[in-house]
Amino acid sequence: MIFSSLIFLYLFLPICLVVYLIARPIQVKNAVLIILSLAFYAWGEPTRIVFLILSAVVNYFVGVGIGAFKKEKYQKLCLIGGLIFNIGMIGVFKYSGFIMRNINAIFSADLPVPDIVIMAGISFYTFQVISYIVDCYWGKIEPQKNFFKLLLYVCLFPQLIAGPIVRYETIAAEIDSRKTTLNDFSVGLTRFVVGLSKKVILADQLYRIVEDFLGSSVDVLTISGSWYGVILYSLYIYFDFSGYSDIAIGLGRIFGFHFNENFNHPYLCKDITEFWQRWHISLGSFFRDYLLPITFFGKRNKYLSLFLVWLCTGIWHGANWNYIIWGIYYGLFILLETFIGKKRMNKIPLVIRHIYSKLVIIIGFGIFYFEDIGKLGTFLRNLTPFNPNGWSGYFEQASLMSNAFLIIAAVVCTFPLMNFFGKLAEKNNTAKAVISVSGTLICACLLAFSSILLVDSTRNAFLYWRF
Amino acid sequence: MSREEIKEKLTEIFRDVFDDEEIELSDSTTANDIEAWDSLEHISLIAAVEKAFKMRFTMREVSGMKNVGEMIDIIGQRIK
Numbered sequence: 411m412i413f414s415s416l417i418f419l420y421l422f423l424p425i426c427l428v429v430y431l432i433a434r435p436i437q438v439k440n441a442v443l444i445i446l447s448l449a450f451y452a453w454g455e456p457t458r459i460v461f462l463i464l465s466a467v468v469n470y471f472v473g474v475g476i477g478a479f480k481k482e483k484y485q486k487l488c489l490i491g492g493l494i495f496n497i498g499m500i501g502v503f504k505y506s507g508f509i510m511r512n513i514n515a516i517f518s519a520d521l522p523v524p525d526i527v528i529m530a531g532i533s534f535y536t537f538q539v540i541s542y543i544v545d546c547y548w549g550k551i552e553p554q555k556n557f558f559k560l561l562l563y564v565c566l567f568p569q570l571i572a573g574p575i576v577r578y579e580t581i582a583a584e585i586d587s588r589k590t591t592l593n594d595f596s597v598g599l600t601r602f603v604v605g606l607s608k609k610v611i612l613a614d615q616l617y618r619i620v621e622d623f624l625g626s627s628v629d630v631l632t633i634s635g636s637w638y639g640v641i642l643y644s645l646y647i648y649f650d651f652s653g654y655s656d657i658a659i660g661l662g663r664i665f666g667f668h669f670n671e672n673f674n675h676p677y678l679c680k681d682i683t684e685f686w687q688r689w690h691i692s693l694g695s696f697f698r699d700y701l702l703p704i705t706f707f708g709k710r711n712k713y714l715s716l717f718l719v720w721l722c723t724g725i726w727h728g729a730n731w732n733y734i735i736w737g738i739y740y741g742l743f744i745l746l747e748t749f750i751g752k753k754r755m756n757k758i759p760l761v762i763r764h765i766y767s768k769l770v771i772i773i774g775f776g777i778f779y780f781e782d783i784g785k786l787g788t789f790l791r792n793l794t795p796f797n798p799n800g801w802s803g804y805f806e807q808a809s810l811m812s813n814a815f816l817i818i819a820a821v822v823c824t825f826p827l828m829n830f831f832g833k834l835a836e837k838n839n840t841a842k843a844v845i846s847v848s849g850t851l852i853c854a855c856l857l858a859f860s861s862i863l864l865v866d867s868t869r870n871a872f873l874y875w876r877f
Numbered sequence: 878m879s880r881e882e883i884k885e886k887l888t889e890i891f892r893d894v895f896d897d898e899e900i901e902l903s904d905s906t907t908a909n910d911i912e913a914w915d916s917l918e919h920i921s922l923i924a925a926v927e928k929a930f931k932m933r934f935t936m937r938e939v940s941g942m943k944n945v946g947e948m949i950d951i952i953g954q955r956i957k
Contacts, residue, residue, distance in 0.1 A: 547937075548935075548936070548937035548940075548941065549937070550937070550941060683915070698916045698940075699940045700940070702916055702917070702919075702920060702940075703920070703923075703936045703939035703940045704936070709924075710920055710921075710923060710924040710927070711920075711924075712917050712918070712920040712921050712924075715917070715920050716917060744917070748917060748918075751896075751913070752912055752913050752915075753912075753913075
């Protein structure tokens with residue numbers, strides 16, 4: 411089921427909230443959440459919950475095994491078994507087609523290419539369980555002995571499909587005991603509406619323009635048309651993905667869970683290192699904690715670690731060469747910034763750092779967009795003066811004029827508006843009252859406007875569902 | 878080796894790795910206190926510490942160390 415759909419908003423969610431809030435005690439609340447989460451995931455494609463439950467079962471036993479064995483040797487065996495299973499799952503469901511296509515291409519072979527539909531959310535929930543079993547092995551957390559509590563962690567529907575990648579330790583205590591205060595409910599609901607609006611009002615509308623430019627007519631785009639398309643795509647992807655995270659965090663809060671933030675106004679970054687501290691934070695911290703400390707044949711080498719992290723970041727995003735190029739592209743800029751060093755980076759004028767980082771990010775999302783490497787090449791050429799179609803044309807001028815309001819709104823919304831108003835509200839009671847009342851009104855309007863747009867929309871799947 | 882001696886030796890390594898002669902370590906020093914200490918330089922730091930003390934950190938320790946005090950404790954146990 412998709413968050414930005416009328417059936418979710420006006421059927422699933424209300425039922426969910428009523429049943430959840432009535433249910434008591436916490437064990438029943440947990441059972442309600444498990445059942446609703448499985449129903450949410452099974453919607454439209456029931457078979458995939460088999461693999462979700464299988465993943466929970468296997469990782470439950472891996473955790474229990476690690477807890478039961480005293481000898482490290484056996485604990486390690488449990489962990490390795492678990493890792494093979496988890497990575498194998500992603501490998502089969504996400505990469506088998508890509509791997510076979512490449513083997514066929516390299517060796518001119520004719521092996522059958524499996525046609526497996528990528529299961530929504532598999533990259534996210536599998537990374538969650540990997541963090542769980544590694545943390546068990548490292549002794550950071552106690553393995554969960556109650557299967558249903560672990561199942562709740564794995565299948566919890568707010569973040570199941572597209573993150574954030576929640577660590578078990580973040581919500582371990584809340585699985586056993588949590589309360590939804592009135593404040594939690596109101597903060598969560600506001601966050602939910604903000605996320606939904608980012609998705610429906612900004613992202614979906616931006617994507618329609620993006621499709622017109624990058625989707626169908628990349629070879630006839632002018633220089634300004636190419637930049638226009640990819641800048642809008644960069645805005646789109648931010649609102650799509652961070653909108654999802656807002657919804658997940660907001661829903662979590664309504665159910666009494668406090669997930670970590672996944673985005674922190676990434677486009678305010680001054681360099682690429684900072685961008686990745688602000689963009690998809692839960693993925694970056696996953697690789698930082700579980701992949702970066704790896705040794706290579708017993709030796710530590712930060713450059714090899716860096717390469718591995720960015721290769722995996724690329725691969726994680728999709729089974730295609732453009733994602734791998736995209737990951738390594740970022741790795742190179744991080745490497746460059748490491749060579750320059752923080753001190754010298756800070757001496758570069760702020761304006762230049764902002765321009766540099768935005769250029770890298772925007773061109774990066776161009777690489778991210780084009781799965782067809784030929785089209786990617788055409789597009790990259792079209793960004794430069796080598797573009798045979800000239801500097802600018804009617805197409806982008808007309809589009810810019812008719813969408814100016816949307817684009818300005820999107821750019822403004824990349825700034826921390828909520829923090830701004832939050833700080834303003836702290837000043838005095840009158841400001842607080844005004845902001846609180848107008849905030850509620852704005853949320854109601856946003857929800858109404860999103861619903862109207864949804865009635866009329868055809869395409870609204872979240873981009874990150876594929877990953 | 879006493880905790881003080883370990884700390885002294887560590888200070889030298891930190892100054893060397895982060896290229897900053899003014900670094901002073903205390904048990905509560907964390908990555909937030911030293912500008913150049915990010916997750917990537919952490920790997921260089923760990924490698925340098927391991928070499929100087931002829932010991933190994935586990936992956937868990939590399940990823941989970943909270944402050945310099947914890948690092949000193951681990952080194953103290955390891956080189957007994």
